[in-house]
Amino acid sequence: GAGVSQSPSNKVTEKGKDVELRCDPISGHTALYWYRQSLGQGLEFLIYFQGNSAPDKSGLPSDRFSAERTGGSVSTLTIQRTQQEDSAVYLCASSLANQHTEAFFGQGTRLTVV
Amino acid sequence: GQSLEQPSEVTAVEGAIVQINCTYQTSGFYGLSWYQQHDGGAPTFLSYNGLDGLEETGRFSSFLSRSDSYGYLLLQELQMKDSASYFCAVRDRGTRGKLIFGQGTELSVKP
Numbered sequence: 001g002a003g004v005s006q007s008p009s010n011k012v013t014e015k016g017k018d019v020e021l022r023c024d025p026i027s028g029h030t031a032l033y034w035y036r037q038s039l040g041q042g043l044e045f046l047i048y049f050q051g052n053s054a055p056d057k058s059g060l061p062s063d064r065f066s067a068e069r070t071g072g073s074v075s076t077l078t079i080q081r082t083q084q085e086d087s088a089v090y091l092c093a094s095s096l097a098n099q100h101t102e103a104f105f106g107q108g109t110r111l112t113v114v
Numbered sequence: 115g116q117s118l119e120q121p122s123e124v125t126a127v128e129g130a131i132v133q134i135n136c137t138y139q140t141s142g143f144y145g146l147s148w149y150q151q152h153d154g155g156a157p158t159f160l161s162y163n164g165l166d167g168l169e170e171t172g173r174f175s176s177f178l179s180r181s182d183s184y185g186y187l188l189l190q191e192l193q194m195k196d197s198a199s200y201f202c203a204v205r206d207r208g209t210r211g212k213l214i215f216g217q218g219t220e221l222s223v224k225p
Contacts, residue, residue, distance in 0.1 A: 035215070041218075045213075
């Protein structure tokens with residue numbers, strides 16, 4: 001596709017349920033990032049992929065959060081047993097492997113846990 | 115570890131010039147980038163400084179001084195549409211290019 005695509009755009013879930021968020025990066029982009037952004041706040045780093053491997057998972061808030069990337073393309077972020085504090089916008093970005101290039105962001109998934 | 119510090123808010127009037135500073139602590143990075151985010155939108159790339167000095171792109175300029183661990187984004191001839199949040203970011207050498215963001219500066223442009 002032309003840009004980074006995230007789905008769903010909005011998700012309302014009940015506390016305790018599991019959710020899966022999907023990110024489809026720009027074709028050919030080997031680097032993929034997940035961030036979380038609460039209202040009016042900055043970009044909280046979650047996890048970073050180079051190809052299918054994750055050199056840095058240090059931002060995942062708890063073991064309820066996990067992410068995978070298959071085929072060097074699509075990535076899914078899974079949150080198990082969701083809590084109200086998980087409510088936020090989850091942003092995905094991708095870039096070429098070259099360290100100087102810009103990152104392109106998707107429109108995000110707005111997650112609301114009720 | 116890595117951290118980037120920015121002012122949380124800046125207010126200016128239309129037509130003015132505003133500078134948003136970014137100071138950072140990192141053991142090694144590839145360069146300093148700036149991103150703009152309007153309310154409800156996705157962050158979009160504005161500029162990149164790989165080397166010390168000033169980079170100019172239209173009304174926006176960005177500066178980096180590695181010796182001072184400091185950079186800034188300069189916005190000239192401010193317009194109402196420039197009201198947005200601005201984030202500085204670095205790619206960390208230690209983790210093969212992990213992209214780390216500051217907390218963002220909310221710019222309000224008044225008539």
